[in-house]
Amino acid sequence: MAIDSKAKALLAQGRDVVNFGAGEPDFDTPENIRDAGIKAINHGHTRYTAVGGIEALKSAICERIYADTGVQYTNEEILVSVGAKHSLYNATMALINPQDGVLLPVPYWVTYPEQITLAEGTVEYVPIAPSHEGELRVDDLAAAVTSRSKGLILNSPSNPSGAVIRPSVLEDIARFVIDHDLWVISDEIYNRLIYDDAVHASIAKFDGMKDRTILINGVSKSYAMTGWRIGYAAGPKHIIKAMSSLQSQSTSNPSTISQYAALEALTGPQEAVTVMQREFDRRRRYIVGRLNTMPKLSVATPQGAFYVWVNMEGWVGETIRGRLVQNADDLALAWLELADVAVVPGSGFGMPNYFRMSYATSMERIETGLDRMAALLEEAR
Known part of the structure; x- marks a missing residue:
């Protein structure tokens, strides 16, 4: 700062x-998306929506997640929020109780430890061994997990390092998570910005993981829509319901106009x-x-x-x-x-x-x- x-x-x-x-x-922001925002205004889409977002956008999010990760969600498992940071906050507040430990790989995006602290949880830092070249591995987690550990925050591709966790390694992490009965908040906001032979995979795709993962994404990075403030979370219905209740009493629905623009982003041309x-x-x-x-x-x-x-x-x-x-x-x-x-x-x-x-x-x-x-x-x- x-x-x-x-x-x-x-x-x-x-x-x-x-x-x-x-x-x-x-x-x-691509022209077709900007036009969709203008069209929303001209068609009178300027009132409140349901707290968790319009159904058409939720359906589009489900389709986008399935196309990108192979994980299938229903609208009841989706919450649209005011940017991915808001989605992360809702997830952290819904999952973490005072003194719960949250495993956080280092380096980390600056907001993660602050949100854990706001939830009165304990940050359990996970240094990544230099030989791993920025890719989190199970032995890194094994050295940091404690009896208080309740969750793990994953960010792949990573901000700040740009590292991508390989699918085979992610599968090993999934087994570790299940063995230690952890929740995962998986921030996948950069999933479409991948280079060379890297492959993005979501930890939610592995056996037993969809029910203990909150997948976070949004339209800011992939569609150059940072100022439109639309993020989303996908996860088990009861957690999404808790997150929606929190959002209802804090921000209510995200911008109606931005939701219609995000709908066009996800369903329109992807060039x-x-x-x-x-x-x-x-x-x-x-x-x-x-x-x-x-x-x-x-x-x-x-x-x-x-x-x-x-x-x-x-x-x-x-x-x-x-x-x-x-x-x-x-x-x-x-x-x-x-x-x-x-x-x-x-x-x-x-x-x-x-x-x-x-x-x-x-x-x-x-x-x-x-x-x-x-x-x-x-x-x-």
Whole structure:
């Protein structure tokens, strides 16, 4: 947050800051989806809907999940909410009681531990062994599980690392979950942004897992609809009912207009998703290649999402223009103040010697930002 605040202040001063912090696609929402929103307004779809969303959208969500994962849901097992973050909050509050332990792989998206804390649960951090290259494995979980453990949060593809858990490994995790009688909240918001030979699978597809999994997704990332605020959860009826009761007393239904736009996103032409995925892939290859040529930085090639997760441990103890670098926060501040480049330090994700960069920005800006970063590091060699 401190880096973000500083970046915004510099931008307000007229500085040309290249921002690699964006957690949203830089594409416009596809025209057919925008038109559906306008049509909804013109047709008078501007009143309350049922708390959990319109039935047509729920049906479309069921079809989309089945197409993507092979898991079959009914409308009664779906809750539409105000973005995937809202879906995650509803699930956490419905499942976690005070002092319940929740296994959380590291690195993690910054909101997960805060939501667990809001539910008065206990965060049980799960470091991923370096040899696993960002992919959660059963032995990581076995080293962290306790008698208080009630749930596990999965995020594949991962924010911030872009790692994708292979189906065979996910099946092993499913057996571990059943053996330890755990719930799973599976955040699959980046499931359609996959590269190379990576395969997305949902843990809900494995035997015995649908009844103990809350699958979270939405339209924000795949359809460039971050501002429309539509996410959804799929899970057992009694949990979805509890989540709906909570939502009823907090936000009520998500935007009616946005629901109709999301319906078009899920049921209309899908070419825009492919176009975005291909462009993200092009940027991904370029940014990884450039970063791995910079002194004392290393990055594994991400297989999903639109982030790279960069190891900067080689710079710990070094000095850049008289500034001592002790962690990624220090390096990020140096890049921001001395080179007008904003990256996100890994301290917020549980790993202070890493930083996250988003390639959800134009190739031109990526090139400019990387040139500036490289120049400052070369100066300090």
